[in-house]
Amino acid sequence: MIAELSLLFDSGYPLLYLLTYEEERALRLIRTAAKDRALSTWSRTGGGANKPGADLPALLESLKRAGRGVTVLVDAHPFLADGGVVRKLRELSPVLSRAGHTLIFLSPVLVLPPELEKDVTIVDVPLPDRQAVDELFRAVCAEEQVVFPEDFVDAVVLAARGLTENEARRVFTKALRKGGGFKLSDISLILEEKKQILRKSEVLEFIELSESLSTVGGLEEVKRWLKQRRRAFGEEAARYGLPPPKGLLLIGVQGCGKSLTAKAVAGSWHLPLLRLDLGAVFGMASPETSLRRAILVAESLSPVVLWVDEIEKGFAQASSSAGENVSRVFGGFITWLQEKKVPVFVVATANEVENLPPELLRKGRFDETFFVDLPDAHERKAILHIHIKRRGRDPKAFDLDALARQTEHFSGAELEQGVVAGMYRAFSEGRELSTRDIQKELDEIVPLFATYEEKIKALREWSKNRARRASLDQSLVDLFEEE
Ligand SMILES: Nc1ncnc2c1ncn2[C@@H]1O[C@H](COP(=O)(O)OP(=O)(O)OP(=O)(O)O)[C@@H](O)[C@H]1O
Ligand SMILES: [Mg+2]
Numbered sequence: 001m002i003a004e005l006s007l008l009f010d011s012g013y014p015l016l017y018l019l020t021y022e023e024e025r026a027l028r029l030i031r032t033a034a035k036d037r038a039l040s041t042w043s044r045t046g047g048g049a050n051k052p053g054a055d056l057p058a059l060l061e062s063l064k065r066a067g068r069g070v071t072v073l074v075d076a077h078p079f080l081a082d083g084g085v086v087r088k089l090r091e092l093s094p095v096l097s098r099a100g101h102t103l104i105f106l107s108p109v110l111v112l113p114p115e116l117e118k119d120v121t122i123v124d125v126p127l128p129d130r131q132a133v134d135e136l137f138r139a140v141c142a143e144e145q146v147v148f149p150e151d152f153v154d155a156v157v158l159a160a161r162g163l164t165e166n167e168a169r170r171v172f173t174k175a176l177r178k179g180g181g182f183k184l185s186d187i188s189l190i191l192e193e194k195k196q197i198l199r200k201s202e203v204l205e206f207i208e209l210s211e212s213l214s215t216v217g218g219l220e221e222v223k224r225w226l227k228q229r230r231r232a233f234g235e236e237a238a239r240y241g242l243p244p245p246k247g248l249l250l251i252g253v254q255g256c257g258k259s260l261t262a263k264a265v266a267g268s269w270h271l272p273l274l275r276l277d278l279g280a281v282f283g284m285a286s287p288e289t290s291l292r293r294a295i296l297v298a299e300s301l302s303p304v305v306l307w308v309d310e311i312e313k314g315f316a317q318a319s320s321s322a323g324e325n326v327s328r329v330f331g332g333f334i335t336w337l338q339e340k341k342v343p344v345f346v347v348a349t350a351n352e353v354e355n356l357p358p359e360l361l362r363k364g365r366f367d368e369t370f371f372v373d374l375p376d377a378h379e380r381k382a383i384l385h386i387h388i389k390r391r392g393r394d395p396k397a398f399d400l401d402a403l404a405r406q407t408e409h410f411s412g413a414e415l416e417q418g419v420v421a422g423m424y425r426a427f428s429e430g431r432e433l434s435t436r437d438i439q440k441e442l443d444e445i446v447p448l449f450a451t452y453e454e455k456i457k458a459l460r461e462w463s464k465n466r467a468r469r470a471s472l473d474q475s476l477v478d479l480f481e482e483e
Contacts, residue, residue: 001126003424009070013121014096014103015089020109020125020290023074025165029125030104035215038069042076046142060088068100077111086113091286093119100176110289123361124292127300128165133157136165140172141182156182159190162301167197198274202282202475204294205275207307212267216257217386217412218379220472222250222370230269233343234305244303245367246337247346249311251353251467252372253456254448255413258349259309261372266305274298275307278314287329295336295344303343308478311348312355330357337365353462361466370470371463374411374449374456380404380469383412384438387419407442418442 008016020026031039042059056079063071079085089103096103105120112120128136134157141148149156160168171193176187195206213223224320229245231237237244248265250258266271266273276294298306308314315330337346348366350356361369375383381404385395407415422438431437 001031002033004123005030006035007032007099008121008123008207009037009102012100012102013104014093014101015116015120016102016234017105017107017110017112017120017122018109018125019107019122019143019289022125022164022166023106023239025082025128026106026125027072030106032068034070038067040069041072041074043074044076057088060085060092063092063103064095066096066099066101070102070104072104072106074106075108077107077109078114080100080105080111080116089116090119091277108289109286110292111286115264124296127296128168129300130161131158132165133160134170135159136168137172140169140176144173144176146176146181152182152184152187155184155187155191159187159194162297163194163197167193183444192435198297200291201294203277204297205277205281206267207248207263207273207275209263209267209273211260213261213264214268215386215390216261216264217373219257219261219372219470221468222248222261222372222470225368225370226265226268231268233271233345239415243345244341245345246340247306247344247348247366249369249467250347250349250372250470251356251364251369251459251463252351252470253374253459254351254412256372256374257412258351258372259307260298260412262305262307262309262347262349265345266307269305269345271303271305271345273300273305273307274301275309277310278311282314282326282329287326291329291333298344299337299340299342303345305345305347308346308348310350311360312350312352313324315357315360316352316355320421330359334359334365355458369467371460371467372470373460374409376471377404377408380410380415383415387416391419391423393433396431398438403438403442406439407447410442410445410447411449413441414447415442418445421445426441 005016018026018030027041042056044056056073056076059071092103110122112122134153137153137156137160138148159172163171171190174193175189176182198204198206213226216223218269226248231244232245250261253260263273265271274297276298281287281290281294300302346366348360359365381400384398384403386396386401388395403418407418410418416442418438421441421444423433426433426437
């Protein structure tokens with residue numbers, strides 16, 4: 001971050017926008033990056049450091065004669081709605097560039113009028129890195145006079161990544177003040193606090209892990225693909241020269257395990273799972289700010305799985321709300337997908353392809369796009385097996401072949417529904433669950449396919465040249481087995 005800022009100063013970038021809640025920390029970073037340059041700060045209440053009380057237009061006027069240096073405007077974003085200020089900034093831009101002076105907007109929200117888009121460079125302030133969190137924890141231990149728990153430090157740092165400096169400081173202080181030194185159990189306290197904080201973000205959610213790939217029935221091709229990449233986030237893979245996998249797009253029929261797979265990836269890779277709600281992003285006052293912040297949090301928690309469920313809905317909502325920012329937000333997201341260097345594995349799911357922006361499907365965004373179809377007979381057997389076992393019954397006691405035969409065109413969700421309903425039936429009649437109970441209940445279910453046959457077939461057709469099949473082609477497997 002410091003190196004990036006220095007470079008921007010050196011290269012004569014006239015207008016920067018630093019997007020962050022962490023004002024103090026950002027000012028410290030700017031100070032370090034500015035080195036010997038003259039640095040002044042302005043805020044609405046404090047006036048200019050050099051010209052106390054000066055109003056913003058006057059300050060901008062005076063900058064026309066500025067020499068080499070850096071001026072920081074703290075929370076000046078409301079002024080960017082003023083056409084006069086915008087015009088002044090545009091005139092100022094080449095002047096500053098020649099003088100080697102950089103003007104920085106420092107603010108927690110991004111307000112960027114289209115006229116300034118080309119002149120202003122947005123710089124993200126990453127959340128504190130490993131080392132910074134480590135140092136902060138040491139400092140808080142010293143302040144609180146608690147013996148520094150050398151053995152736990154890695155776990156503590158990991159637990160606190162994703163928090164801002166102030167949040168981490170508060171969490172550490174709270175954990176240390178409750179007396180009795182620092183215990184291992186305090187780490188879960190930190191994690192709990194982090195969840196609370198993320199919860200407030202409204203667009204990101206921490207998901208508790210309960211699934212693994214073994215709870216996904218069928219979809220053997222996706223599972224094989226994922227298994228191949230299981231160790232791809234480690235040091236060893238990096239030494240081998242592998243880039244971290246970018247992510248996966250799962251397109252397909254409702255209730256066939258897309259969301260389940262997303263959760264299972266994180267579970268079986270032992271990575272934290274964050275869910276990004278794109279719909280909520282576009283519902284926020286500043287979608288761009290929310291999305292950028294969410295991405296920073298995800299990056300600071302890396303390696304992590306970022307799950308974007310029903311990605312097409314987010315973008316559909318975006319285009320209907322018709323904000324002028326929309327294409328910029330969308331473009332920003334796509335660019336991030338393509339260029340991210342940190343191990344954030346994105347699993348996106350979609351079931352409506354009409355709303356899927358074609359840019360999302362272009363190579364380089366995701367490592368692979370899979371089409372998740374209704375399960376074939378083998379897969380239905382596997383799914384029934386999973387759900388019967390999950391509910392404490394021995395699958396061997398059931399005629400899974402008969403159930404699979406009976407349920408052509410059923411989705412995984414519908415099969416699960418049959419098992420559960422069968423249990424209600426048996427329970428109400430005071431019996432143990434039998435194949436018959438499940439059979440009867442499955443008979444009652446009208447699969448989605450009956451209503452949406454055309455739609456599902458169209459989806460299948462669409463995916464033919466655009467996505468890889470998530471399932472093994474069982475007819476081929478059978479052919480080989482017969483030989
Ligand atoms: N392949 C499967 N293996 C095991 N269980 C499955 C499978 N597919 C679906 N299920 C069961 O059905 C539930 C719903 O599936 P899931 O939410 O993953 O569907 P989806 O593909 O994301 O559907 P939608 O498009 O409606 O979001 C799962 O939680 C799981 O219990
Ligand atoms: Mg889903």
